[in-house]
Amino acid sequence: MTTRSPAPPASDRSSGADAPPAILVGANDDHRRLIRGLMMMHHQPIAAEAPSLGEVPAGTETEKARMLVFMAPSEGDAWSEELRSTLASHPGLRTLVLLPMDAPATRSSAARAGARAVLSRPFTSRDFLEALDRISPAASAKEGPPRAAAPRRAPRE
Amino acid sequence: MPGRVLPSLDGVVRGRIASDPASLRTAGRDASHLAGAPLAVVSPVDEDEVRALIGWARRHRLPLVARGGGTSLDGESVPSDGSVVVDLSGWDRVEAIDPGERVAYVGPGVVNWGLQRAVAPHGLFYPPNPGSWTSCTIGGNVATNASGPRSYRYGPTRAWVRELDVVLGNGRRLRLGTRAAKRSVGPELLSLIVGSEGTLGIVTRIGVRLAPTPPVRRGLLLPVPDGTRLGELAVRLGRAGAEGLSAIEYVDRASAEALERLGRPLGPAGSAWVLLEVEARDPAAADRQAEALASSAAPGSPPLRPIPFENADEMWTRRGESGVALDRELGPRVREDVAVPVGRTDDLLDALARISADEHVPLYLYGHLGEGSVHPNFAVDPESPAAARVRERTLLAALALDGTVSAEHGIGTIKRPYVERELGSDAVEWLRAVKAWCDPDGILNPGKLYPAPQAAGRSSPSP
Numbered sequence: 001m002t003t004r005s006p007a008p009p010a011s012d013r014s015s016g017a018d019a020p021p022a023i024l025v026g027a028n029d030d031h032r033r034l035i036r037g038l039m040m041m042h043h044q045p046i047a048a049e050a051p052s053l054g055e056v057p058a059g060t061e062t063e064k065a066r067m068l069v070f071m072a073p074s075e076g077d078a079w080s081e082e083l084r085s086t087l088a089s090h091p092g093l094r095t096l097v098l099l100p101m102d103a104p105a106t107r108s109s110a111a112r113a114g115a116r117a118v119l120s121r122p123f124t125s126r127d128f129l130e131a132l133d134r135i136s137p138a139a140s141a142k143e144g145p146p147r148a149a150a151p152r153r154a155p156r157e
Numbered sequence: 158m159p160g161r162v163l164p165s166l167d168g169v170v171r172g173r174i175a176s177d178p179a180s181l182r183t184a185g186r187d188a189s190h191l192a193g194a195p196l197a198v199v200s201p202v203d204e205d206e207v208r209a210l211i212g213w214a215r216r217h218r219l220p221l222v223a224r225g226g227g228t229s230l231d232g233e234s235v236p237s238d239g240s241v242v243v244d245l246s247g248w249d250r251v252e253a254i255d256p257g258e259r260v261a262y263v264g265p266g267v268v269n270w271g272l273q274r275a276v277a278p279h280g281l282f283y284p285p286n287p288g289s290w291t292s293c294t295i296g297g298n299v300a301t302n303a304s305g306p307r308s309y310r311y312g313p314t315r316a317w318v319r320e321l322d323v324v325l326g327n328g329r330r331l332r333l334g335t336r337a338a339k340r341s342v343g344p345e346l347l348s349l350i351v352g353s354e355g356t357l358g359i360v361t362r363i364g365v366r367l368a369p370t371p372p373v374r375r376g377l378l379l380p381v382p383d384g385t386r387l388g389e390l391a392v393r394l395g396r397a398g399a400e401g402l403s404a405i406e407y408v409d410r411a412s413a414e415a416l417e418r419l420g421r422p423l424g425p426a427g428s429a430w431v432l433l434e435v436e437a438r439d440p441a442a443a444d445r446q447a448e449a450l451a452s453s454a455a456p457g458s459p460p461l462r463p464i465p466f467e468n469a470d471e472m473w474t475r476r477g478e479s480g481v482a483l484d485r486e487l488g489p490r491v492r493e494d495v496a497v498p499v500g501r502t503d504d505l506l507d508a509l510a511r512i513s514a515d516e517h518v519p520l521y522l523y524g525h526l527g528e529g530s531v532h533p534n535f536a537v538d539p540e541s542p543a544a545a546r547v548r549e550r551t552l553l554a555a556l557a558l559d560g561t562v563s564a565e566h567g568i569g570t571i572k573r574p575y576v577e578r579e580l581g582s583d584a585v586e587w588l589r590a591v592k593a594w595c596d597p598d599g600i601l602n603p604g605k606l607y608p609a610p611q612a613a614g615r616s617s618p619s620p
Contacts, residue, residue, distance in 0.1 A: 033474065034270060037291025040481040041188050041228045049420075124246040124266065125226050125292060126183065126198075133179045 020137055021047035021064050023056055026071025026098070035069060035098070038125055044132060053079075053086050066137050068093045072110070074100040080109040087114035094135040098123075162217045163197055169213045172200035172247075184242040187229040188289070188480075190489030190539055191570065195222070195236040200244045204361045207324045210243065211359070214600045215328070222602050223355040225266055225294030230480075230492060231569030233301060233354045237604050243359060245296055251275040252362070258336070259367045260319055265296025265360050272365070273470075281367040284311035287565070288477025296360055301567035302352035306404035306473050307434065309527040311368065313565065315351045320364030323350055325357060326596025334364065349591060354567050355602040357595040371401070371436035375443045376466035376473075379454055381407070381429040388502030390431065390454060391526045395499070397453035398435065401446055405527025406432040406476055412521045412534075415482035421475045424464050431526065432476055434469050479523040480532070487521075487536045491544045493551050496530035497560030508554035509533050516547050530564040553578075568606045576608045 022039065024046050026032040032049070039046055047065040050056040068087075072079050087093055095117075097110040102120035110118045116135045119127055166174050175181075176197045184198045196219070201207045214221045220240035227234050236242050248264030251272060255261070256279040263272060269290040272283050286305035287293055293303065299321070304313040311317070320334035333347035350357060381387070391405050398405075408416070410429040416422055423430050433450060437443035447463055454461045466472040480492065497505045506522075513520035513535065524531035535547045552562045552575050562568075562575045577585045585608060592599075592607060 030274070034268070034291050037270070037289065037474070038226075040478060040484075041226070041289050041292045042186070043188075043484060045485060122249075124244075124249060125268070125294075126244055126246040129183045129227075130179045133183055 019044050020066035021045040021061070022067035022069055022132075023047055023062060023065045023093070024049045024069045024071075025051070025053055025056060026069075027051045027073050028071065031071055031098075035071065035128070038128060039069070039132070042129055042132075053082050066092060066094060067132075067135060068095040069098065069132070070095060070115075071098045072100060072106070077106075077109065080113045083110070083115070084113040094137060096131050096135050098128075162219065165217075166197070166199060166210075166213065166241075169209045170199055170201050170206050172202040172206065173244075174199050184224060184227070184244065185236060187227045187232060187234045189230050189232050189235070189492075189569070189571075191232040191235045193236040193240070194238045195240050195242045198242045198244050200247055204322065204324060204330065207243070207359050207361055208328060208330065210241075211324060211326060211328055211600070214241065215326075215598045218598065218600070220600050220603050221359070223265075223296070223300070223359045225297035225300075226268065226289070226292045228289040228293040228297060229301065229569060230494070230566045231563075231571045233567045233569040233602075233605060234297065235570070237602075240603075245359075246294065248296070248361070249294075254279060254281075254367075256281060259369070260336075260364055261367055262320075262362060262364050263295050265294060265299070265363060267295045269293050269295060269298060276367055277370065279367075280370050282370050283317065283365055284308070284368050285314045285317055286473055288473075288480065290477065291474060295363055295365065299351050299360055299363060300354050302565065304525070304528075304530070304565040306406050306432070306476065306525060308565075309405055309525065310403035310436075315348060317366045318347060318351055318363060319366050320362075321347050321350055321360055322362035323358040323360050326598065326601040327594070331358075336364075352567070354569070354606045356592060356606050357601065359601070371403075371438075373435075373437045373440055373443045374403075374469045375435045375437070375447065376469035376471075377433040377435060377447055377450070377463040378424045378466055378472075379431040379433065379451070379461050379463050380424070381431055382455075386503050387431075387506060387526055388499065388504075388529070391499055391502060391529075393453045393456070394431070394433065394450055395527060397449045398433070398446060401436040401442070402433060402450070402527075403436050404432065404434040404473075404525075406524070407526040407531070408432065408476060408479055408523040409521060411519075412479045412483060412523045415486050415521070416475060416479060419478065419482040419485060421478050421482070423466075423472070423475055432466075432472060433463070434472075476523070480534070483521055483534050487534070489539050491518075491533075491535040491537055491539050491547050491551075493533045493535075493548065494530075494563050494566040495533070495551060495555035495560055496525075496528060496564035497555055497558040499527065499529040501558045501560070502526065502529045502531070504558055505529070505531065505554060505560065508558075509551065512547055512550045512554070516543055518543060518547055525564070528564070529560070570604055573604075573606065573608050576606065 048062040095115045097115040097118045099120040117131045180198045222236040223243045246266045248266035252262045287303045298314045435446045519536040521534040537544045
């Protein structure tokens with residue numbers, strides 16, 4: 001026998017987890033892999049992923065994104081202007097900037113560009129997840145400690 | 158009120174003490190659908206503080222729940238309401254690597270992938286690579302005796318832990334294990350801590366064994382035709398690849414399609430896949446092994462043509478994202494982790510198909526085929542009566558086939574009622590005695606692993 005089950009019809013599928021989708025941008029493949037893993041394991045949907053802001057694919061999924069996780073490159077400072085320009089044209093994108101190291105001037109650049117939260121390496125998975133929670137549009141709707149996730153309607157054959 | 162004692166933590170821990178909503182929300186969840194409401198999240202900075210924290214918790218009778226990456230799947234790291242979460246994610250330093258002894262010493266918060274990156278320049282790797290390896294921690298791996306695809310050849314976490322520093326719930330500090338390559342001095346107490354889900358002590362330092370990186374690693378995808386007896390296939394592949402086969406994994410068509418929709422495809426659309434990893438001394442030897450495996454997969458027929466997957470680590474990352482892909486599409490569901498002897502895998506898969514059909518619940522399947530270890534995902538509200546039936550029938554089917562209710566995820570809260578069924582009442586009594594000595598006040602991760610006194614022994618339908 002095979003264990004294959006037919007995929008449920010598209011109309012019965014839930015579109016994603018409770019958290020609004022995010023775009024993940026960063027040039028370093030290894031760092032992006034780690035951040036992607038953290039986001040996925042903690043039910044944070046990723047609408048699009050790219051090495052730089054200019055390479056984020058256009059499309060319906062990207063348009064649904066409400067959050068941006070931006071990993072600033074370790075060299076150069078052109079990114080802050082690019083980020084500012086992106087956020088000016090997409091003001092609804094709540095942004096977390098991850099800096100390669102802590103430097104007050106770089107933090108200020110990120111804040112001026114429109115970042116709602118800034119984390120500098122090294123940071124822990126907990127630091128990252130809490131920062132993500134703080135910028136999430138869903139966070140303001142939450143009160144106090146968590147409740148169990150509400151099950152979604154299960155698709156039927 | 159427990160909240161009134163929190164200010165007294167200031168004199169116990171120099172590290173961060175948080176009780177803001179974002180911290181509590183983040184620490185209250187793991188990768189399952191479960192959640193708890195902790196009182197605070199505390200980040201001790203050294204072993205002395207862990208010991209002081211345990212003393213404080215004993216005085217105030219408050220539960221402590223150790224936490225690493227929070228990637229457990231059965232509620233192992235979900236805090237009980239009113240508990241204090243001990244955040245070890247900041248203990249993320251690879252303290253020492255000894256290439257000669259093939260050992261590394263790490264803090265419990267080191268991420269599995271980070272350890273791999275740290276030891277790779279020495280020509281070494283750490284074999285257990287769970288699906289969540291880009292975010293799970295070595296401390297969490299120890300707590301659940303985690304495995305991964307390469308455990309087919311290398312075994313689970315337990316086989317790779319050489320030393321542990323731990324502060325028990327009774328406040329005693331122990332260094333378990335040995336720096337010697339082997340010893341024969343009574344039972345190995347270190348093994349009691351591995352898989353204990355933070356219920357006996359808090360691990361503060363881990364010495365892990367490392368393996369030499371093979372000269373050539375090759376990922377291979379084999380398309381699986383409909384009607385394939387997967388257990389038989391695994392046995393054939395195991396025989397054909399005895400020389401260098403390090404993983405035999407499986408992803409069914411529906412799960413593979415979910416990965417495609419996530420943008421993380423394994424191979425061309427429309428197929429179920431067996432994923433293999435071959436280790437060899439040179440590319441020619443890897444080619445020969447791949448041919449032998451392809452021939453064995455379909456004896457008497459034209460050999461299946463395996464599709465090379467350039468980067469084996471990336472292949473395992475995508476395979477590990479199968480659960481994430483289903484999270485995205487199905488949300489909370491019954492997500493199991495059973496294993497049987499490899500020769501009985503087909504019997505288990507038949508039983509799972511029957512359960513799916515009887516209960517009218519779609520089944521998605523992936524797992525570690527070479528070890529008879531599979532992760533059936535049933536698309537049903539996990540709190541529903543149907544879910545309870547599906548879960549019970551699945552677990553009992555595994556036990557009836559001489560298998561286990563948890564191959565690698567652990568017990569947490571969800572599978573506590575089945576521990577006594579698997580281990581027997583005498584073994585559970587022994588476990589309780591160990592727990593009582595190590596944690597006399599029951600402050601460490603209460604409500605996990607050990608069956609509640611009346612929970613076991615319920616009647617149940619046959620699988």
